[in-house]
Amino acid sequence: MSHTVSGSETVKYVLGERDIPTHWINLMPDLPGEAPPPLHPGTQQPAGPDDLSPIFPMSLILQEVSADPEVEIPEPVRDAYRLWRPTPLYRARRLERALDTPAHIYYKYEGVSPAGSHKPNTAVAQAYENAAAGVRKLSTETGAGQWGSALAFACQLFGLQCEVWMVGSSYDQKPYRRSMMQAWGATVHRSPSDVTAAGRAQAEHPTGSLGIAISEAVEVAAQNADTNYSLGSVLNHVLLHQTIMGQEAIAQLEMAGEYPDTVIACVGGGSNFGGLTIPFLRRTLREGAATRFIAAEPAACPTLTKGVYAYDFGDTVGLTPLMPMYTLGHGFVPPPVHAGGLRYHGDSPLVCGLVRAGLVEPRAYRQNDTFAAAVQFARTESIIPAPEPAHAIRATIDEALAAREAGEERVLLFGLCGHGNFDLSAYDAYLAGGLEDPEFSQADLDAALAALPEAPSL
Ligand SMILES: Cc1ncc(COP(=O)(O)O)c(C=O)c1O
Numbered sequence: 001m002s003h004t005v006s007g008s009e010t011v012k013y014v015l016g017e018r019d020i021p022t023h024w025i026n027l028m029p030d031l032p033g034e035a036p037p038p039l040h041p042g043t044q045q046p047a048g049p050d051d052l053s054p055i056f057p058m059s060l061i062l063q064e065v066s067a068d069p070e071v072e073i074p075e076p077v078r079d080a081y082r083l084w085r086p087t088p089l090y091r092a093r094r095l096e097r098a099l100d101t102p103a104h105i106y107y108k109y110e111g112v113s114p115a116g117s118h119k120p121n122t123a124v125a126q127a128y129e130n131a132a133a134g135v136r137k138l139s140t141e142t143g144a145g146q147w148g149s150a151l152a153f154a155c156q157l158f159g160l161q162c163e164v165w166m167v168g169s170s171y172d173q174k175p176y177r178r179s180m181m182q183a184w185g186a187t188v189h190r191s192p193s194d195v196t197a198a199g200r201a202q203a204e205h206p207t208g209s210l211g212i213a214i215s216e217a218v219e220v221a222a223q224n225a226d227t228n229y230s231l232g233s234v235l236n237h238v239l240l241h242q243t244i245m246g247q248e249a250i251a252q253l254e255m256a257g258e259y260p261d262t263v264i265a266c267v268g269g270g271s272n273f274g275g276l277t278i279p280f281l282r283r284t285l286r287e288g289a290a291t292r293f294i295a296a297e298p299a300a301c302p303t304l305t306k307g308v309y310a311y312d313f314g315d316t317v318g319l320t321p322l323m324p325m326y327t328l329g330h331g332f333v334p335p336p337v338h339a340g341g342l343r344y345h346g347d348s349p350l351v352c353g354l355v356r357a358g359l360v361e362p363r364a365y366r367q368n369d370t371f372a373a374a375v376q377f378a379r380t381e382s383i384i385p386a387p388e389p390a391h392a393i394r395a396t397i398d399e400a401l402a403a404r405e406a407g408e409e410r411v412l413l414f415g416l417c418g419h420g421n422f423d424l425s426a427y428d429a430y431l432a433g434g435l436e437d438p439e440f441s442q443a444d445l446d447a448a449l450a451a452l453p454e455a456p457s458l
Contacts, residue, residue, distance in 0.1 A: 011093060013252035015086035020078055023070040025243040027278045027350065028236065030069065030285045035353055036458055038321040039311060044455060047321040055221040055229040057133035060126060063237040071240060073125075080124040080157055084113045085244065089252035090416075094380040096400070103403035104258060105396060107416040108249045108276060111383065115180070117418030118272050119150030119232055122241035126230045127154035136226040137161040141191065141213030143268070144170055144340035144388065145177025146418055147232030152186035162186035163227075165193060165216040167343070168208030169336035177422050191216055198317045209333045210269075210344045211316035218319045233269025234314060234323075234348045242275020249413060250279055258411050262292040262399055265415035266391040267304060267362075268341040270348025276415040281359065293360045294399070295351065296391035298370070300438045301334040303327065303347045304355050304362030306445060311455035312346055322455050325352040328440070329448030335438040337367050338426035339387040345448075365394045367437050371430040373397050374420070386418035387426050 028035065037046035049061045056064075063071055073081075092105040110118035130138055138160055142148030148164040155162035164186050171178060171190040178188050191213040192199040192206070198215035205212060214231070221229035231238060253259060263280050265273040273295050283289040297304055307326035314320035316330055327346045328334075334343040354360040374390035376397065377383070385393060396414045403410040420427065429435050 009093065010256065011091055013089040013255045015248060015251060017082050019248070019251060020081050020085050021073065021244055021247045022078070023072050024240045025247065025279050025282060026066055026069055026071055026240055027282060029067050030282055031353065032357060035349065036324040038323050038349070039455065041313065041318060041320065041322055044322070051321065055218060057129050057135060057228060059129045059133065060237050063240055064235055074128060077125050077128050080128070081244070084120070086248045087112050087245070089249055090381070091256065092381050095377060098376070098380045099397065099400050099404065101400040101404040102407065102409040103400040104409065104411045105400055106253065106256070106260070106411070106413045108245055108413070109383070110245065110415070110417045111419035114153050115146060115150040116421065117146040117150065117386065118242060118245060118275060119147045120154060121244055121275065122232065122238045122271065123150040123154035124157060125241040127151065127158040127160055130228050130230070131158040131160055135160065135228045137163060138230045139163045139217040139220045139227055140230045140232065141165045141167070141210060141217045142170070142232070143167050143210050143343055144386070145174045145181070145422065146341055146386070148186065148188065149177055149180045149184070151230055151232070152181040152184035155186065156184045163220065164188045165191040165213040167191055167210060167213050167340060168206055170340040173338070173340070173425050174422055196220060202316065205333050207333070207336045209316060211330055214315035215317035215319055218315060222319070233271040234346070236350055238271045239274035239278065239348060239350055242271045243278045245275045245415065246277060246279035249276065253413070259289070260291060260413040261410045262294060263413045264294040264296060264392045264395045264399070266342060266388050266417065267295045267297050267347060267351065268388060269344050270351035272415055272417045274348060274351055281354070284359070294395050295355065295360050295362045296395040297362060297364050298337055298339050298342050298391060299364040299366045300337045300440060301328065301343050302364040302440050303345065304352070305364040306440055308449060308452070309352065309356055309458055310452050311458065312452055314346060318453070322453060323349050324458055325349050326355065327448070327452070328444070329451040331451045332444065332448055337438065338423065338429070339370070339391065341388045342391065363395055365391050366439065368430070368435050370394045371435065375430070383416065384420040384427070385416055386420040387423055389415060389417045
């Protein structure tokens with residue numbers, strides 16, 4: 001496919017504050033077929049708004065189940081977005097030259113947010129809605145520490161307290177993420193902790209997992225009337241808030257006179273992937289735009305590529321609704337790879353539905369191959385990427401090399417959803433040549449299947 005090339009050597013496409021979108025995009029009404037509903041963990045009947053109200057404010061529950069194609073962004077949230085949005089779109093000209101590829105590579109850079117990733121896009125929206133509902137404290141889990149720091153920052157903006165359960169392995173690898181959360185006023189526990197029943201029950205998994213940390217945070221929110229729980233990914237309303245990224249990217253690519261052939265993003269719980277791709281996916285669904293969508297995940301936690309599509313719990317202990325998703329089993333504790341934000345046994349039901357419908361191609365990458373791509377990127381484009389988006393960089397470099405092989409000028413867009421300035425111990429380990437490279441095994445898969453809860457089949 002040939003594309004108009006912008007005449008200049010522009011590197012950064014920058015929008016003004018007035019261009020911050022006024023609405024988020026909800027893909028639900030455009031999806032082909034009925035989405036299977038989440039189920040109440042006890043009754044196995046569809047979970048309704050009342051089932052979620054002990055831990056979420058009604059305004060977010062209504063966004064979760066909304067059938068409106070667009071949801072207006074409240075003005076105080078747009079105002080908070082002005083602190084770092086719009087984020088830049090870069091053309092990776094130096095990487096293109098290093099790869100000697102005819103592909104045009106663009107990346108949407110979310111590392112300019114105060115917390116250094118895409119996570120504040122939903123954190124400020126969630127903190128605002130909880131504060132407006134009279135809630136005093138938010139509890140949450142964090143993997144890499146990115147989400148915890150985003151929520152700590154957002155709670156500070158809207159006058160809420162914040163309590164974070166940080167996955168044990170990340171807590172040890174990233175002490176400065178903890179400092180950051182504390183600087184913004186949050187209380188941080190190493191998970192599994194001894195302050196919750198869920199944590200005490202999981203003491204035999206000292207490196208922790210997102211599933212365990214979620215159980216701890218949900219338990220505290222369910223038991224305290226003034227405390228709500230806040231989830232940094234997976235749920236529809238979180239993906240909704242993140243669509244601000246894809247909308248800006250469309251406007252910025254228009255400035256460059258281009259439209260992507262392929263959109264690539266990493267997937268932990270799916271909000272980064274959904275946020276970048278949904279505005280493009282809607283064009284594909286409505287207008288038939290021929291775009292490929294690639295979801296990049298770690299080989300050590302290959303939910304979309306090796307998981308089974310079934311109802312499963314979102315957390316380890318089994319407190320959350322049963323969700324229709326690809327899962328490695330709620331009891332699966334992924335090995336402590338450095339991409340802490342991608343160590344989740346399940347994925348967003350919306351993203352899983354898109355994979356199942358064949359609209360999204362999932363791909364798994366090994367840790368050393370991923371870091372090789374991250375280092376190549378850092379040495380050409382200069383930004384040191386977080387280990388999570390390094391998976392998307394790996395996929396992008398592979399696609400750019402495929403374009404060179406085919407002699408085609410393909411347009412690639414990927415999400416650089418965070419910088420890696422707090423992940424340098426991971427770079428140290430990689431550069432010392434000492435990274436383990438665990439891969440999910442058949443035995444792991446068999447164990448996952450055996451541990452699935454009794455639930456209607458999908
Ligand atoms: C830098 C970074 N990128 C990506 C992810 C995964 O995000 P998502 O859950 O939105 O897929 C995380 C999660 O913590 C992260 O910290």
